[in-house]
Amino acid sequence: MRTKQSRSVARLAILTATGALAACGAGPTFREDVEFLKAHRETLVLTAPDGSGKVAVVPEFQGRVMTSTIGDGTGRSLGFLKHERIAARDLLPGMNPYGGEDRFWLGPEGGPFSIYFAPGKEQVIAHWQVPPAIDSEPFSLAALDASSARFTRRATLTNASGTKFDVGIEREVAVLDRAAALRALGIEPAGLQAVAFESRNTITNRGTAPWTKRGGLLSIWILGMFPPGDHCTVVVPLALSLDQPTAGLVNDSYFGTVPADRLERVPAGPLVQMPPEGSALLFRADGRYRSKIGVRPEAAQPVLGSWDPDREVLTLVTYTKPDGARAYVNSTWGAAQPEPYGGDVVNSYNDGPSVPGGEPFGPFHELETSSPAAELAPGASLRHDHRTIHLSGSRAALDRAARRTLGVSLDEIERQ
Numbered sequence: 001m002r003t004k005q006s007r008s009v010a011r012l013a014i015l016t017a018t019g020a021l022a023a024c025g026a027g028p029t030f031r032e033d034v035e036f037l038k039a040h041r042e043t044l045v046l047t048a049p050d051g052s053g054k055v056a057v058v059p060e061f062q063g064r065v066m067t068s069t070i071g072d073g074t075g076r077s078l079g080f081l082k083h084e085r086i087a088a089r090d091l092l093p094g095m096n097p098y099g100g101e102d103r104f105w106l107g108p109e110g111g112p113f114s115i116y117f118a119p120g121k122e123q124v125i126a127h128w129q130v131p132p133a134i135d136s137e138p139f140s141l142a143a144l145d146a147s148s149a150r151f152t153r154r155a156t157l158t159n160a161s162g163t164k165f166d167v168g169i170e171r172e173v174a175v176l177d178r179a180a181a182l183r184a185l186g187i188e189p190a191g192l193q194a195v196a197f198e199s200r201n202t203i204t205n206r207g208t209a210p211w212t213k214r215g216g217l218l219s220i221w222i223l224g225m226f227p228p229g230d231h232c233t234v235v236v237p238l239a240l241s242l243d244q245p246t247a248g249l250v251n252d253s254y255f256g257t258v259p260a261d262r263l264e265r266v267p268a269g270p271l272v273q274m275p276p277e278g279s280a281l282l283f284r285a286d287g288r289y290r291s292k293i294g295v296r297p298e299a300a301q302p303v304l305g306s307w308d309p310d311r312e313v314l315t316l317v318t319y320t321k322p323d324g325a326r327a328y329v330n331s332t333w334g335a336a337q338p339e340p341y342g343g344d345v346v347n348s349y350n351d352g353p354s355v356p357g358g359e360p361f362g363p364f365h366e367l368e369t370s371s372p373a374a375e376l377a378p379g380a381s382l383r384h385d386h387r388t389i390h391l392s393g394s395r396a397a398l399d400r401a402a403r404r405t406l407g408v409s410l411d412e413i414e415r416q
Contacts, residue, residue, distance in 0.1 A: 001252055001263050001281075027227065027311075030054060030069030033077040037066060040087050045073075046147050046197075052178035053195025053390075055101075060138040063151035063171045063199075065102035070195045070392055078195070078313065078390050080225040080364040095130045097361040101388060102199050104171055105134050105221040106157070107370055110333035111340050113216030114160045121160070123333040125354050131157055139171065148174040154206060160335070163215035166207035168381075172200040181389055185303070185316065185405050191397030198387035205376040213341060217373035219329045222386035223349075225364045226315060228287025232308040233416045234348045234365060235406045236281040236293070237301040242267050249299040250281065251344060254292035254332065258283070262291060262350075264416055268407030271301055280408050282416040283348050287363025290352035294344030297326055297372075303405050304346050304367055307413045314391040314398050316405055319369035320384050321345060327373045341373055 028036075034056050037043040043066070044057045055068040067079030079101035086098050109116050110123050121127040133155035143150040153169040174197065179189045181196035201220050211217055240246065242265070252258045261284075268280040283293055285306055305316040330343035347368040351360045371384035391401055399410045 001246070001250070001258070001260065001265055028077050030056070030067060030073050030075060030077045033067050033081055034073070036083060037086065044144065044149055046149060046173065046175045048175040048177060048195065049147050050177045050179070052193070053175060053197075055173070055175050055195070055197050057149055057173050059141050059151060061098050061100065062104050062134055062137075062153070063139040063149065063173060064098070064100040064104070065173055065197060065199065066100045068101060068195045068197060068388070068390060070193045070390060076311070078226070080227050080362060082362060091136050094125070094128050095361065096136050099225050099362070099364065101224045101226065102173070102197070102386060103223050103225070104169070104199070104201060105130070105223055106167075106203070107219040107221040107331050108329035108340070108343065109331035111330050111337040112161050112335055113163070113329065113340055115157050115218070117160050119158070119160050119162050123335060131155070133157070139169070148172060157218075159216045161216055165211065165218060166205070167218065168204035168206040170202040170204075174198055174200070181387070185318070185389075187401045187404055192391050192393040192401065194389055194391045196387065196389040198385055200383065200385050202381050202383045203374055204381040205378050208378055210377045211375055213327075213373070213375060217329060217341070217375055219373050220371040220382065220384035221368065222319070222384065223366050223368045224317065224388055225362065225366050226306065228285055228351065228363050228365050229308040229310050230286055231310055231414065232285040232306060232365065233413050234283040234285045234304070234306045234367065235408055235413060236283065236295055236304045236346060236348060237268055237271055237407050238279045238281065238295065238299050239301055240279055240299050241277050242279045246299065249296045251294040251332070254294070255290050258291045258293060259289075262289060263293065266408060266412060269403055271303070271405070271407050278407055280406060282408075282413060283350065284416065285348070285350050285365035287351045287360065287365060289350060290354055290360070292347060292349045294347040296342065297321065297328055297345040300345045304348070305402075305406055306365065306367065307402065307410060309410070309414055312392060312398075314402055315367070316389045316391070317367045317369065318387045319346075320371065322372060325372040327375070328370060329373050343370070345370055
């Protein structure tokens with residue numbers, strides 16, 4: 001991981017030698033993507049109470065927010081959709097990458113309590129399987145109005161240690177008033193257009209035995225998939241000053257250590273929980289190199305985001321981060337884990353081939369948040385909220401929003 005003071009000269013040389021990278025195409029409009037979705041799957045379109053934006057939700061894909069747009073639906077579709085998988089009816093092994101800006105998953109992904117690997121299986125890509133209940137099976141629509149939809153599901157899961165879970169799931173998706181969502185982040189709405197939506201996710205222990213650390217715990221894990229961009233960068237603010245070490249607090253080696261030209265740490269301005277001279281991680285989101293980062297709760301801020309200068313879209317994600325919570329499931333692959341509850345609260349994933357010469361799942365990049373580990377008695381519940389806001393507008397207004405929420409200017413982000 002680089003710091004600002006140690007930016008790679010080689011990276012600058014590469015950019016100089018290759019010239020400016022081509023800007024991303026405009027992509028489909030929201031209306032076009034909704035027409036496509038409706039041709040293949042039941043699709044709900046929700047509208048913000050003030051008309052500021054719309055989202056498309058597919059019940060069959062676990063009440064997933066597939067894509068969103070700013071305005072009346074004629075503008076750009078902002079989520080990542082894997083059109084060929086949405087149109088197909090066969091199921092792939094491992095995962096069905098339909099896309100979507102807010103999808104419901106459960107953790108942990110790896111380790112002795114993983115629900116993505118069967119007991120006794122080596123934790124490698126060939127044995128990885130997303131549970132069907134959160135990959136290919138539908139949630140039931142329980143309530144619907146113009147700006148929100150509520151879904152339910154009950155699932156039985158078994159982890160890599162053989163512990164079984166009877167899980168009740170409730171999920172509500174709501175599109176929000178633009179001005180209220182921005183002011184909640186301290187952003188003045190003037191000069192900005194936005195679509196804001198959130199998912200409110202609850203899991204309940206529907207079994208007769210408590211969920212314990214010894215047998216393994218679950219967590220709510222929300223992942224947003226967005227188009228990659230040649231110049232797109234994820235920004236993860238840290239509650240650490242630049243001179244404080246990140247060892248044990250930032251994981252940059254999920255799929256091998258992230259190369260230095262793809263992950264940089266820079267100074268950041270003051271935010272809630274951040275000292276006057278904080279720091280932030282800048283992570284390349286070009287969809288060309290499979291890599292992932294994560295931040296432990298002790299170092300994480302309750303916000304992260306990405307900036308795509310080619311599309312001129314600033315994306316922000318906020319989430320529920322309970323004060324003092326430290327037990328988060330560890331999703332690192334491998335049967336042995338020294339700290340199975342020393343996991344991350346936020347993650348970002350950049351897609352790319354999982355094997356040399358292979359095809360990526362998307363490509364896409366992800367902004368992810370997790371709840372604490374759910375140590376629940378029978379009948380007890382845990383809730384996790386995840387909010388996504390896409391902003392467009394003048395560069396000056398977007399820069400002010402980035403500085404206020406991420407602690408980093410657009411110019412600084414673009415120098416990654």
